[in-house]
Amino acid sequence: MTLTTTSGSRAALVAAAVAITAGAVVLAPAAADAATTLGASAAQSGRYFGTAVSAGKLSDSTYVNILNREFDMVTAENEMKMDATEPNPGQFSYGNADRIVNHAVARGMRVRGHALAWHQQQPGWMQSMEGSALRQAMLNHVTQVATHYRGKIYAWDVVNEAFADGSSGARRDSNLQRTGNDWIEAAFRAARAADPGAKLCYNDYNTDDWSHAKTQAVYRMVQDFKARGVPIDCVGLQSHFNAASPVPGNYQTTLQNFADLGVDVQITELDIEGSGSAQADAFGRVTRACLAVTRCTGITVWGIRDTDSWRASGTPLLFDGSGNKKAAYTSVLDALNGGGTTPPDESDGCTVAASVNAWNTGFVATVRVTAGSAAINAWTVTFALPTGTTVTGTWNAERSGDSGTVQWKNTTYNGNVAAGQSVEFGFQGTGSSAGLSPTCVSS
Ligand code: 9MR
Numbered sequence: 538m539t540l541t542t543t544s545g546s547r548a549a550l551v552a553a554a555v556a557i558t559a560g561a562v563v564l565a566p567a568a569a570d571a572a573t574t575l576g577a578s579a580a581q582s583g584r585y586f587g588t589a590v591s592a593g594k595l596s597d598s599t600y601v602n603i604l605n606r607e608f609d610m611v612t613a614e615n616e617m618k619m620d621a622t623e624p625n626p627g628q629f630s631y632g633n634a635d636r637i638v639n640h641a642v643a644r645g646m647r648v649r650g651h652a653l654a655w656h657q658q659q660p661g662w663m664q665s666m667e668g669s670a671l672r673q674a675m676l677n678h679v680t681q682v683a684t685h686y687r688g689k690i691y692a693w694d695v696v697n698e699a700f701a702d703g704s705s706g707a708r709r710d711s712n713l714q715r716t717g718n719d720w721i722e723a724a725f726r727a728a729r730a731a732d733p734g735a736k737l738c739y740n741d742y743n744t745d746d747w748s749h750a751k752t753q754a755v756y757r758m759v760q761d762f763k764a765r766g767v768p769i770d771c772v773g774l775q776s777h778f779n780a781a782s783p784v785p786g787n788y789q790t791t792l793q794n795f796a797d798l799g800v801d802v803q804i805t806e807l808d809i810e811g812s813g814s815a816q817a818d819a820f821g822r823v824t825r826a827c828l829a830v831t832r833c834t835g836i837t838v839w840g841i842r843d844t845d846s847w848r849a850s851g852t853p854l855l856f857d858g859s860g861n862k863k864a865a866y867t868s869v870l871d872a873l874n875g876g877g878t879t880p881p882d883e884s885d886g887c888t889v890a891a892s893v894n895a896w897n898t899g900f901v902a903t904v905r906v907t908a909g910s911a912a913i914n915a916w917t918v919t920f921a922l923p924t925g926t927t928v929t930g931t932w933n934a935e936r937s938g939d940s941g942t943v944q945w946k947n948t949t950y951n952g953n954v955a956a957g958q959s960v961e962f963g964f965q966g967t968g969s970s971a972g973l974s975p976t977c978v979s980s
Pocket of ligand 1: 614657658697742775806847
């Protein structure tokens with residue numbers, strides 16, 4: 538079987554006999570029709586625009602005015618977490634969370650639930666638990682809280698931040714993880730049983746860059762859940778960005794690759810430290826990346842004014858401390874209204890396409906790297922290979938690894954590629970070539 542695909546972005550999806558979801562076509566409304574709020578402009582393409590909300594600020598009129606005017610989705614910033622909702626074992630406390638939900642529902646806004654199970658912000662009594670008693674307490678918590686809010690939640694962050702940072706690709710060590718590797722799927726099954734109408738999401742940070750081990754690890758878990766019928770509907774990318782962790786050039790690729798697993802993708806806690814046009818450009822890029830991915834269903838920013846932020850000194854939000862719209866706000870609004878330009882680093886750089894000749898025990902892949910609108914000097918192509926697949930040979934590239942996440946870099950003679958031109962390399966492998974989704978990064 539030979540199958541070739543290309544994509545218009547840095548990555549191409551290559552799949553043998555697997556349907557490929559195309560990117561969304563975003564129709565730009567005529568200028569006269571452009572919506573004037575974040576929620577209304579997102580709604581033009583069927584998406585939502587949300588914010589984290591603190592119950593304690595619902596008496597602040599500036600805050601509430603912006604909330605009611607701009608947003609059509611809310612997330613309780615802290616009020617639905619385990620410590621807030623179950624301060625004592627089996628004794629549930631919903632006062633502050635209910636205030637947020639009631640505020641939203643009364644105004645036709647929807648609610649993202651955050652979060653049913655997490656290693657942080659556990660109540661004291663749970664922090665000291667381990668083993669089967671903790672597993673039972675966690676499942677009871679998921680069941681009780683999801684049942685209390687049954688029918689009122691658009692999407693639940695069922696499990697939050699369960700993977701380790703760094704290059705291990707491992708689960709994060711925690712008391713919940715030590716109850717057994719199946720704790721995440723157990724939480725999802727309990728949530729589905731309690732509220733069958735809510736979308737069930739896995740939510741994490743540092744999962745924005747497609748080449749990061751943590752991103753790959755979450756991708757594999759979602760792929761595995763879908764394959765085994767574990768109920769999962771969405772992946773939340775928190776997307777907390779700053780100078781040390783900027784919006785990656787392959788962000789749209791990451792969104793698309795998760796979406797291609799058959800889940801919705803949501804940007805769940807967006808904030809970008811900075812100011813002025815640099816910050817505005819970054820917010821615009823994130824917004825356009827979501828708009829370009831059909832199953833990226835909405836964006837939530839992690840607070841309203843800079844002064845409401847968990848990292849206020851980085852001024853990472855869309856409104857200043859006085860509630861004025863920042864350049865970042867205008868950039869997001871323009872993007873939602875179909876304006877703005879393609880992010881430069883999505884049209885520069887490289888794209889990758891592969892054709893696969895497969896037989897029952899192995900395959901040969903011929904991989905084509907194409908430079909974008911500018912020449913490139915070096916390229917790296919990453920494949921996340923299926924479990925059990927091993928690379929046995931490579932030509933015209935330098936390879937690291939032979940299974941799992943494998944990278945091919947240019948050799949001394951094929952790193953320089955003129956704008957719009959291509960080079961080819963190839964590899965041979967044993968095992969399955971199904972579902973391959975290579976990405977390309979260049980410099
Ligand atoms: O913004 C939240 C802050 O008020 C809390 O003190 C903090 C406690 O862990 O949690 C913050 O929200 C986090 C969210 O729940 C999960 N992703 C990271 C967010 C920022 O830390």
